[in-house]
Amino acid sequence: MDPIGLRALNPRCYPAGYLLIRPRPRPRPRTIRRSCAVSDTAGNKPSPAPKPYHASPSSASFSVGEGVSNSFPNGSSSSVGGVPSAKLLQVVLVSPQIPGNTGSIARTCAASAVGLHLVGPLGYKIEDSKLKRAGLDYWPYVVVKIHSSWGEFMEYFKQQDGDKRLLAFTKRGLSIHSDFSYRRGDWLVFGSETHGLPPEALEDCRREELGGGTIRIPMVETYVRCLNLSVSVGIALYEAARQLNYEQLRLPPQAEAECQRLFLSEDIYG
Numbered sequence: 001m002d003p004i005g006l007r008a009l010n011p012r013c014y015p016a017g018y019l020l021i022r023p024r025p026r027p028r029p030r031t032i033r034r035s036c037a038v039s040d041t042a043g044n045k046p047s048p049a050p051k052p053y054h055a056s057p058s059s060a061s062f063s064v065g066e067g068v069s070n071s072f073p074n075g076s077s078s079s080v081g082g083v084p085s086a087k088l089l090q091v092v093l094v095s096p097q098i099p100g101n102t103g104s105i106a107r108t109c110a111a112s113a114v115g116l117h118l119v120g121p122l123g124y125k126i127e128d129s130k131l132k133r134a135g136l137d138y139w140p141y142v143v144v145k146i147h148s149s150w151g152e153f154m155e156y157f158k159q160q161d162g163d164k165r166l167l168a169f170t171k172r173g174l175s176i177h178s179d180f181s182y183r184r185g186d187w188l189v190f191g192s193e194t195h196g197l198p199p200e201a202l203e204d205c206r207r208e209e210l211g212g213g214t215i216r217i218p219m220v221e222t223y224v225r226c227l228n229l230s231v232s233v234g235i236a237l238y239e240a241a242r243q244l245n246y247e248q249l250r251l252p253p254q255a256e257a258e259c260q261r262l263f264l265s266e267d268i269y270g
Contacts, residue, residue: 088184088248089240090115091233092166094150094201095192097123099131104230106142112241113248115143119153122146123192150201157187157210165212168197168205169236171226173216180215182240184247190236193229 091114096102102118109116124131126146147153157164164185169177189205191197197205205211217235219227227235241248 088114088244089182089237090117090187091237092117092119092153092187092189093229093233094119094189094197095121095123095195096229097193098229099124101193101229103131105233106144108230108234108237110142112237114237114241115145117153117187118144118146119150120146120148150198150204154204166205166210167212168202168214169217169232170197170202170214171216173214175213175215177215177217177236177239180213182243184244186212186240188233188236188240190229190233 089112091105091109093102093105093116096118102124106116108114145156147156157166162185163183164187166187166189167180167182168189170191189197189201191201202214205214215236217227217232226232
């Protein structure tokens with residue numbers, strides 16, 4: 001299988017042949033100067049020219065390109081092996097349709113050090129501006145893998161080492177999300193905003209050798225048909241992380257300084 005996309009927690013670690021969604025450098029503030037003093041109409045002395053001011057840079061824009069190993073500075077592509085392939089938790093979106101939701105989920109995954117998998121067909125293009133805008137400049141800090149179909153994803157899933165199981169989140173799930181016991185190696189699977197999970201995905205999640213069953217997030221359905229996809233992922237992901245004592249957030253001491261440098265960024269809500 002030739003995966004289409006990968007996003008690494010360390011933005012310097014990109015293997016060859018993987019799709020990169022990376023922010024362009026922010027422009028430096030422009031200094032705008034007044035060219036001359038301004039005289040008033042009464043014949044008084046001209047007032048001094050205003051001090052130069054700085055125009056605020058616009059929010060980060062994104063570019064899409066193919067990652068090539070020889071384009072990395074200082075041979076950083078050789079450090080790809082240092083990126084852990086097995087995470088405590090993974091999030092899987094099957095045929096997501098709304099780019100803003102996926103971007104918000106990517107931001108949540110960056111904040112919780114969780115891998116994100118997108119299973120096609122997707123309802124948007126990867127370079128969609130809404131997708132990039134919702135993810136802000138956090139895209140370089142998310143591990144994103146794109147699979148063209150559920151069958152391709154399952155082939156990838158079966159090849160992963162260690163204990164693993166698929167957990168399907170659906171309105172008709174048998175277990176409530178807060179009552180379910182999560183463990184290392186769980187893959188949290190969510191369907192599209194319009195149709196939910198396809199039958200083959202539900203079937204695989206129910207299989208004893210691969211899946212852990214179906215899970216639901218309780219809600220009052222009198223006025224609302226379903227929760228927003230990005231909200232559902234956040235609820236489920238942080239409940240699972242809480243039960244695992246937020247292990248995925250505990251970085252080794254030597255990585256703290258680098259992590260602080262990577263994650264310093266303006267918050268859209270701040």
